[in-house]
Amino acid sequence: MTSFIIPIVIISIIYGIIYYHTVRSTANFQQSLHGTKRDVKLARNILILLGIFLFGGIPSTIYIIVSSKVESAPGVLFLIAITVPSIAIAIEKIMTIVLNRDIRQVFKLRWMKWFSCCKTPTNRVQPITTNNRIINPTNIQKSQQNKTKTLNTRT
Numbered sequence: 127m128t129s130f131i132i133p134i135v136i137i138s139i140i141y142g143i144i145y146y147h148t149v150r151s152t153a154n155f156q157q158s159l160h161g162t163k164r165d166v167k168l169a170r171n172i173l174i175l176l177g178i179f180l181f182g183g184i185p186s187t188i189y190i191i192v193s194s195k196v197e198s199a200p201g202v203l204f205l206i207a208i209t210v211p212s213i214a215i216a217i218e219k220i221m222t223i224v225l226n227r228d229i230r231q232v233f234k235l236r237w238m239k240w241f242s243c244c245k246t247p248t249n250r251v252q253p254i255t256t257n258n259r260i261i262n263p264t265n266i267q268k269s270q271q272n273k274t275k276t277l278n279t280r281t
Contacts, residue, residue, distance in 0.1 A: 130183040130186060130187050133179075133183075134176075134179060134180065134183065137176065137179060138176065141172045141175075141176060144168075144172070145165075145168060145169060145172060148164075148165060148168055149165050171225045174221060174225065175218060175221065175222075175225075178214055178217050178218045178221060179214065179218070181210070181214050181217075182210055182211040182213070182214025182215065182218075183211065183214075184210075185203070185206045185207045185210045185211075186207045186210075186211065188203065188207070189203050189204060189206075189207035
């Protein structure tokens with residue numbers, strides 16, 4: 127049981143220090159609505175991640191308590207105690223990506239790079255060069271486009 131409580135206490139202390147320094151650095155500057163929103167968002171993210179850690183360790187703690195009181199603990203409780211930490215770690219990794227904007231953007235770019243076959247094709251407009259002049263086809267009229275076509279066919 128102490129193998130679960132000690133890490134939770136250490137994680138809570140570290141998160142508390144991070145939150146304290148963030149709030150204090152915001153207080154040093156002029157307190158704005160943006161700073162308050164940032165502090166609330168940080169507290170929410172910390173509580174979500176701490177909740178996930180608690181979710182992963184509580185079944186093991188319950189199993190340890192039940193097995194110390196009863197001669198043989200139910201097998202289902204043992205299976206839950208073994209499976210839930212792995213699920214909690216997977217959820218924590220996913221939530222890290224979801225909650226952190228920078229990591230989310232990098233992950234999105236990598237995802238698009240890995241699965242570029244699923245990306246919708248984009249049309250690119252290339253400028254046309256004639257006689258050392260660059261003509262942007264999106265800004266000229268049809269008649270000018272026709273002149274350019276005839277110039278290109280003559281050369």
